[in-house]
Amino acid sequence: MRSDILDPEGGETGVDSSLLDDVVLDDVGPEENDADGASPGLFDDLLEGEPIFENKEVLRPSYTPRKLPHREEQINSMATILVSALRGDTPSNILIYGKTGTGKTASAKFVSDELESTSQKYEVPCEVEYINCEVTDTQYRVLAQLANKFVDKNEAVIDERLEELTELRERAREDESVLGDTGFASVEVVTDHIESLRADREAFEQVPMTGWPTDRVYNTFFDAVDYHERVVVIMLDEIDKLVEKSGDDTLYNLSRINSELESSRVSIMGISNDLKFTDFLDPRVKSSLGEEEIVFPPYDATQLRDILRHRAEVAFEDGALTDDVIPLCAAFAAQEHGDARRALDLLRTAGELAERDGTDEVDENHVRKAQEKIELDRVVEVVRTxxxxxxxxxxxxxxxxxxxxxxxxxxxxxxxxxxxxxxxxxxxxxxxxxxxxxxxxxxxxxxxxxxxxxxxxxxxxxxxxxxxxxxxxxxxxxxxxxxxxxxxxxxxxxxxxx
Ligand SMILES: Nc1ncnc2c1ncn2[C@@H]1O[C@H](COP(=O)(O)OP(=O)(O)OP(=O)(O)O)[C@@H](O)[C@H]1O
Ligand SMILES: [Mg+2]
The missing domain is CATH 1.10.10.10 (Winged helix-like DNA-binding domain superfamily/Winged helix DNA-binding domain)
Structure with missing residues (x-):
């Protein structure tokens, strides 16, 4: 929101006009500049006092926390299902439901990181692909993104293998006995293998952003995934947006792919905050996708307090928050519908408002003002659109x-x-x-x-x-x-x- 749209004069408004400015420096008037162009006081005032934030990034939505209090049960359920991927089996498809801000994306990303790192540790071929369907919202784009990821991965694997083999061939040319138990009978066999890998590499092509017929995109994806043995978990976040925008064809195709794959296996994890979106699915897709369902309930005020406390420890300087700040943020967000994103926004905005007041302590008032500011931002956005x-x-x-x-x-x-x-x-x-x-x-x-x-x-x-x-x-x-x-x-x- 730009302050100047609303109240350029900072004049009479129903709401404290200082709330309307974004917390940026561009609303400091030029008249404060000195004759020599320097601007004493411009930053000095803002820098005065103890800083409030130690690491503000931790409160932003883009930050993925390492600890997710009160989601242990959901995370364990996901892990129990996905562990089959590490045993080389196909995990059941999973559908995750829950209102906005209940930690679905954060938990899914956490689980996917753990799954990939464990698979590397035990050297089992298991890969997770995360797609946000709000951004990637058509069948073409989903398949193209997947195809290109796997083409890249295959090329990387091939390059690595080619390097090994070329080096082996060098050594074998000097002394053929190094081929011993490598499975290659002679230098020629190594060369043949190198040639065929090069041919494979040539055959892979990246899918352009538009222009190909969908079945060609699908086939490219199919061949790329099936190039070698692996279990692939495809996470489709905001899956309802994909269905809303382009129907259930993508899900239909993906949910049937295992019957045709020879080397690899695909499992789908769909995430949605719209509990009703499956009503629009073909019954076959619905039952296949919902083999397992995990519900993320809203947080209550006590849980939100824990979540905020963990984040605040890292985000704020010691002693920067008065005792009532976290409980109040938690209470406001719990009223909203148990939305952790809202709770974190409140805490961050309260901190920013305190920072701008030039105080070194965030108090209850800052939280109340933050609540008003966020509410006003929402209204502005709704009215504008x-x-x-x-x-x-x-x-x-x-x-x-x-x-x-x-x-x-x-x-x-x-x-x-x-x-x-x-x-x-x-x-x-x-x-x-x-x-x-x-x-x-x-x-x-x-x-x-x-x-x-x-x-x-x-x-x-x-x-x-x-x-x-x-x-x-x-x-x-x-x-x-x-x-x-x-x-x-x-x-x-x-x-x-x-
Ligand atoms: N248990 C938790 N512990 C710590 N942080 C959490 C927890 N749950 C959610 N968060 C934080 O709250 C914010 C919102 O969470 P997330 O993005 O996972 O919600 P979501 O359920 O995916 O919501 P939406 O349906 O709107 O996509 C994120 O910043 C996330 O890090
Ligand atoms: Mg999400």
């Missing part, structure tokens, strides 16, 4: 509130909405559609619409804004279409006159 019609409806509600209209009803919103549509020349929806849009805004938590009984006049909706008015208006008018609305006063006036 609303469709134009919804923005107009919301704008109408804001106009009415700004003009002191309370207990706004749908008819009033509709009148102002109509004038706004005329003003910027967009189609006007029916009152019924506008009522639907108001309900949607209600569901998003942007407005509050309650049905009240007016006795013999029937029932009506009373609408009020549930988000800070100034900031929301600023986000709306930053939309180029709505910015054409110039003087809004007359629209509301029209309504009063009529």
């Amino acid at each position: 609303l469709p134009t019609q919804s923005k107009l409806v919301l704008f109408a509600i804001i106009m009415l509130e700004k003009n002191g209209v309370h207990n706004i009803n749908t008819g009033e919103v509709y009148n102002v909405y109509q004038s706004l549509c005329e003003e910027i020349d967009v189609d006007t929806l029916t009152q019924r559609r506008v009522t639907d849009l108001i309900s949607e805004l209600d569901m998003l938590g942007i407005v509050n619409a309650v049905v009240v009984s007016k006795g013999r006049y029937g029932r009506t909706k009373e609408i009020s804004l549930s988000v800070p008015i100034e900031e929301t208006e600023a986000v709306l008018t930053s939309d180029s279409r709505l910015s054409e609305i110039e003087n809004t006063q007359p629209f509301v006036q029209t309504r009063f006159d009529s």
Whole structure:
């Protein structure tokens, strides 16, 4: 979020305006510069006092912690299933479910690292491929990414082997007895083998980002995986996004691949925070994918406290947090729905706000401000991405509130909405559609619409804004279409006159 969109002046807003700035230095005014161009005080103030963070990275979402308290059970279940890969068998496919921020990705990455390192230790051919389907969201891309990974791996294996063999051949040329128990009868046999490996290497090609027919991509992937014996675990994170975007073909193909592979075996681990996505799957895919299911329940406040404590130890300087900071972050995030990501965001933001205050201690107030800031960021994002019609409806509600209209009803919103549509020349929806849009805004938590009984006049909706008015208006008018609305006063006036 950019502070200048919302409140360039830092003026009167419902919310502490200092919350609106991102924690960056670019909002320090140029007027503080000295004549000689130096800027005393620019960084000095910020550097003053003890630092709060020892290692802020630890609180960022990109950091994968080595310890995951309260996920032992889920991690053990995964390991119990995947251990067959280390015995050379095919593990059952696994489906992992759980709400956002319940540690699914972190646990899956942890398990995959352990699996790979153990397989190296015991020299068993087992590989894990992690794909985030939010980014890689079509069958073509998933298969291409897998194909290219395995092509790379095969090439690396071949190169290594070629080096060994070329060296062996050199030595054998001097003294053929070095071939002893290598299984090569003569220098010529070694040469033949080298030739055939070179041919294999030539035959592998990288799949381009687009352009090939899907079956060619699939075949390239197939040949690359099956090039030598191994067990491959494919982790498809945010698997629901893949199904939503491009159906279940990929999963269908992958779940049947083992019946055709000769040397290798593939097992799939799907991860989703949408519990219902399997409803959209072909029943065969559904049963194959869900051979094993592991549920990640939300964290409660006590568990979140443990998680935060572990991270805070590394992230903050000793004594930088007052005693109530972690419990409060945990309590806020537990209310949210037990989301560890939210808890960590709160803690980091609270630390950043304290840092900017120039204090060397994060306290309860910083957490409360952080909660407001994060909530406001969410609102800004939701409002910014609303469709134009919804923005107009919301704008109408804001106009009415700004003009002191309370207990706004749908008819009033509709009148102002109509004038706004005329003003910027967009189609006007029916009152019924506008009522639907108001309900949607209600569901998003942007407005509050309650049905009240007016006795013999029937029932009506009373609408009020549930988000800070100034900031929301600023986000709306930053939309180029709505910015054409110039003087809004007359629209509301029209309504009063009529
Ligand atoms: N038990 C835990 N211990 C320490 N950190 C955790 C734990 N669970 C989650 N986290 C942290 O919380 C954040 C969110 O976790 P993660 O990304 O694994 O959630 P997720 O379940 O994959 O959510 P989503 O469904 O939104 O992808 C990450 O920064 C992660 O490191
Ligand atoms: Mg995740």
